[in-house]
Amino acid sequence: MQAPGPRLEESKLEILARLADEARAPRxxxxxxxxxxxxTEGLFYLACVGQFKRGKSTLLNAVMEEDQILPVGVVPVTAVVTVVRYGPHRHARIRFGGDDWRTVEVERLADFVTEERNPGNRKGVSAVELYLPNRLLEHGMCLVDTPGISSTFAGNTAVTKAFIPHVDAALVVLGADPPISADELALIKxxxxxxxTFLLVVNKADRVAAEEERRQARQFMTRVLEKELPGKTARVxxxxxxxxxxxxxPDRDWPALLSALETLAEQSGSSLVQAAERRASSLLSGRLRHQVIESRDALIRPVEDTERRVEMLRGCVAEAQQSLRDLSYLFDSExxxxxxxxERSKSAFVEIAVPEAKQELMTTLASSPLRGSKLRTEAxxxxxxxxxxWLDEWLAxxxxxxERLYIQASKRFVELANGFLKKLADSGDSAFATLPRSVTPETGFRTRSRLYYSALSPLVMQTPVGGFLDLARSRSQQQRALEREIGEYLKTLITANANRIVNDFSDRVQESRWRFQNEVVCYLNELSSTAESALDRARHRFAxxxxxxxxxVEELERILEDLGQFGGSDSR
Ligand SMILES: Nc1nc2c(ncn2[C@@H]2O[C@H](COP(=O)(O)OP(=O)(O)OP(=O)(O)O)[C@@H](O)[C@H]2O)c(=O)[nH]1
Ligand SMILES: [Mg+2]
Known part of the structure; x- marks a missing residue:
């Protein structure tokens, strides 16, 4: 079959789509x-991303000046990505799998995009678009509502992660308290x-009444971002x-946010669209090249070789899973x-810190000239x-x-993972060329080895009651009462936050492990399924x-040659 050559008017992505058709790679x-x-339509995606329940959908509703057009709620709500784009009249359309679009009433969106009514996307929704006659969207900017990450619904995190390659610009929504979590930081990175192009929005500012607390949270956030994303500037x-x-x-930073969105919509559209085109071309051409090589090689070597190869890849997946399981026990005990x-370090700290901190508090109160409610507030x-x-000192x-313990515990895991990767690399198989050469505790355990703690938990910051009794007490009676009451409060602050730090630490180790396992296994699974379908195709041809x-073979060689224009690794 003589395939038509590239047509002049075809864009790079259209060429790629045609080559994928020719290579029978429908996805x-x-x-x-x-x-x-x-x-072609000049659309770019400004995706609203962040941890679950930060108010992403509410924020987009507010930007659109639409009350509740995107479903919101107190439990994790958004389960499906929703693209909000310009349309002369309000309407919505939905696509199931690879089917055609179906128009639905805007009021029925919740039936398809929420965890409650479409749990784990049981309905198989593959895309949702909401058209609004909003000025902000007129120049091609689309606002994208995504499911929140890190909720108990792991599927929601996966949906958002899978959408990341489509993100042209991001609106990262953080909470006013705690300032930033490990997962949020990983997502931002x-x-x-x-x-x-990303804007950081600290939402729910109304929840933190004290200006000083909000200022500290902002400062903390800026420090973390400067450190973690050197050279990048994100407006908060x-x-x-x-x-x-x-x-x-109050308005807070709302006018500034709207004006930043307007500027983005009017001025950055074409460069973001071009960047999207470049990103997509490179990503998809790489995947297609791999599939074509796999199919061609399956045709030029004896079928037994390909069968062996498929066996080898299946074996790799099984071996990876087995070693990860074995390592699991090892890592569990580590x-x-x-x-x-x-935990021991924490107990030792609490044992020393609590009495000494109480003593400090008493000394301060004894020397204070204040009394009554002022003394209580001061205490x-x-x-x-x-x-x-005390907590800062302990943390230092x-x-x-x-971190030392963490790296030590992960060392054995990393050694085994590296042994496995080396074996694959040594096999000389081209499919493994894109696997990382090795992992280190830094790259293998993605969630970094630096630990961040949000500001002290507000849960234990509640002001103890009893202020009205102060009125009836003498200065020394009041001081003794405060020593008792506020001393207890101090103890709670120290112990609760020390516990929180310990829990935070183990969560992070767990999460790093999970990510690494998932990445390796998913990657190998993809390699093995590509090889299997290449084998199927080869068998048909051989028959x-x-x-x-x-x-x-000639056809596949020609596709590979055409793919050469997309750059990337040599296909031979
Ligand atoms: N106090 C306060 N509550 C807010 C604010 N924004 C959102 N909320 C509330 O936070 C809850 C979650 O809001 P959503 O918009 O559903 O949050 P989301 O980030 O889209 O949640 P998921 O889709 O589940 O990830 C709702 O009860 C909102 O009313 C805010 O600025 N202040
Ligand atoms: Mg939502």
């Missing part, structure tokens, strides 16, 4: 066409690795989406040991200051120790005649 063809359509906007929708409360060591303030100081010592095999 890649579909993805390339979807990207090509987007580029992932987004930042593919776009420089502090808002309350709910206040905006209800019209109550993790236990680590947990116990950290609470001092308890918070003192506990902060414990953190390097925790025909030699001429048919030859024609197919």
């Amino acid at each position: 890649i063809a579909r993805e390339a066409r979807a990207f090509a359509d987007r580029v 992932e987004v930042a690795s593919q776009t420089d 906007f502090e808002v309350s989406a709910v206040e905006r929708l209800t019209g109550a409360g 993790q236990d040991r680590m947990g116990q060591a950290f 609470i303030h001092q308890a918070e200051e003192i506990s902060h100081r 010592n414990a953190q390097p120790e925790a 025909e005649d030699e001429a048919s095999v030859k024609a197919e």
